[in-house]
Structure formats: structure tokens, C-alpha cells
């Protein structure tokens with residue numbers, strides 16, 4: 376695997392292609408929809424004249440994702456070549472990945488566990504008069520390197536709407552991701568906790584997760600860094616303000632991700648720091664908190680959506696939508712590797 380070259384990444388060409396061939400194959404005039412493809416062509420990969428579909432990388436900083444284009448452009452196939460947060464990515468790629476995370480969040484493995492996985496997707500796209508475009512994911516197939524693929528379908532019912540698995544269950548958190556690869560809760564959010572020594576109410580305004588010092592800590596959702604640095608009892612603290620106004624906090628860190636600064640945009644699951652025991656802490660753990668309009672709430676609720684199923688009365692409609700989307704996913708080319 377060639378080392379990551381940020382300059383090379385800056386030369387990344389992002390192109391969007393409406394795959395007319397795909398439409399021809401399906402032979403249907405489903406006018407509002409287009410099969411589409413996102414093509415990220417790394418100049419180094421071109422120079423090498425090869426596509427390393429599933430080559431492992433030693434460095435998570437060397438992250439990039441590459442659309443598989445064996446000979447011709449293909450619709451909706453993306454392979455994770457080297458997962459992890461990426462410092463340099465095409466604008467289109469950013470939007471695309473955020474959309475996948477927003478749609479499926481917790482139903483897909485973490486970025487750094489997607490090595491060699493492929494995603495096929497069907498999306499529609501609307502262009503605006505100002506030349507901007509609005510893409511919208513309708514169905515996704517996630518195919519791990521080993522094991523069975525999973526498919527997810529958008530369904531808009533009377534009571535529920537969102538992305539459902541093949542059984543009609545809505546089980547994905549929408550974009551929120553775990554701040555640690557493994558969550559081992561040692562102390563829950565508790566606004567009425569009695570302090571064990573002081574014997575007075577001392578709310579626990581976050582959730583503690585035990586983890587060894589140095590364990591990577593990730594942004595739970597995309598947003599803007601609002602604080603990085605020492606913050607009283609929080610020790611080394613990172614806070615992120617997310618698009619809906621929620622602010623998440625990550626306390627007691629041993630160190631911060633290199634170069635992280637207030638105002639930085641981060642995406643879901645981007646590395647922000649490492650577990651530690653700074654501030655008021657008795658051992659290495661992550662104190663993960665969330666607040667909205669200044670009031671702390673249980674941050675764990677962001678990560679665990681209730682599993683809900685399509686109501687029985689609408690099941691036949693769901694199955695019809697699913698069948699149509701399955702056909703379109705089947706028609707999307709697979710990466711050749």
C-alpha cells in the first residue's frame with residue numbers, strides 16, 4: 376500500500392455521473408430517479424494503474440475511499456479501501472458519506488471496521504436552479520468482506536418513516552455513532568445521584584464508559600468543535616455542537632487528536648482524542664455527555680433508538696417498495712474485486 380499523500384488527495388477529482396446506461400438497463404421511465412455514481416479518482420492510483428480494492432493500511436490517517444471503476448463508470452458502488460477519518464476528501468464524497476451515516480448510523484460497522492466492505496446504493500437526485508444538487512438515499516446494500524450482505528430501504532409510512540432492514544424493522548440510529556469502539560458503561564446518567572462521600576445530591580451529567588488509557592475517542596455525530604482544552608473537573612475536554620443544536624462532550628481525555636481546534640468541522644466517528652483520567656477522575660474512562668438548550672440529558676439515548684417495525688397494516692406497502700428497490704440495487708454494478 377502506498378503511503379498517504381495529502382497533496383495527492385487535494386488533487387482528488389470528484390465527479391458525479393448520471394448513469395444513463397443504468398437507466399437503459401432498467402428500461403423504465405422512473406423519471407425522478409437516477410442511478411448515480413460518485414467517482415473519486417486518486418491520481419496516485421491512476422499512476423499505479425491499479426485498483427487495490429481491499430488492501431489493508433497500517434495508518435488510519437491514510438484514509439480514503441475509492442469508487443470502483445474497473446473500466447467504465449459504474450453506478451452506486453463504493454468500496455472501503457482504507458477506513459478511518461480522512462483529512463482530505465472531495466466535497467462530494469463528504470456529502471455522500473454523511474448521508475450514509477445519517478441514514479444508517481448504528482446499523483453499519485464503524486469506519487475503521489469497514490476494511491474491504493462494499494456499499495451499493497440507489498439514490499435520487501434533484502438539481503436546483505442555482506446549480507446545487509440534492510441527493511437522497513433510497514436503498515443501501517452493505518456487503519462485508521466476509522458474510523452475508525445487509526440491505527436497508529427507505530420507507531415513508533403513515534406512522535413511521537426512515538430506513539428499515541429487510542424484515543421491516545427500523546433499528547438504526549440516525550447518524551449518531553458510538554464515541555468508543557466498545558461501550559462498557561460503568562456509571563449511567565443520573566440527575567439525582569447522591570455523592571457517595573459528600574452525601575449530597577450531585578448529578579451525574581453524563582455516562583461513564585470504562586476504557587484503557589489511550590483508547591481512541593470519536594465524534595458521535597458531525598458538527599463543529601466548540602471546545603478543546605482543560606475544562607475544570609472535565610479535565611481535557613472536547614465539545615462538539617451538532618447541526619440540531621445538541622452539544623456533546625468528551626471528558627477526562629489523555630490527549631486530543633492532533634491539530635484539533637475550535638471551529639473545526641468533524642464528521643461522525645472522526646477521531647477527536649484518547650481516553651484518559653484527567654480532571655476529577657479516579658481512573659481512565661470517558662465521561663460522555665449531551666446537552667440541549669443548556670440542559671444535560673442522557674447522552675446514551677442518542678445512540679440507542681427503539682427498534683420499531685412497520686405496522687402490520689402497512690406491511691404489504693413496505694414489501695412492494697422493498698421489491699422495487701431490490702431490483703434497482705440488483706441492477707447497480709458490483710465492484711470487481
Ligand SMILES: [Zn+2]
Pocket residue numbers: 562579581582583661662663
Ligand atoms: Zn462521569
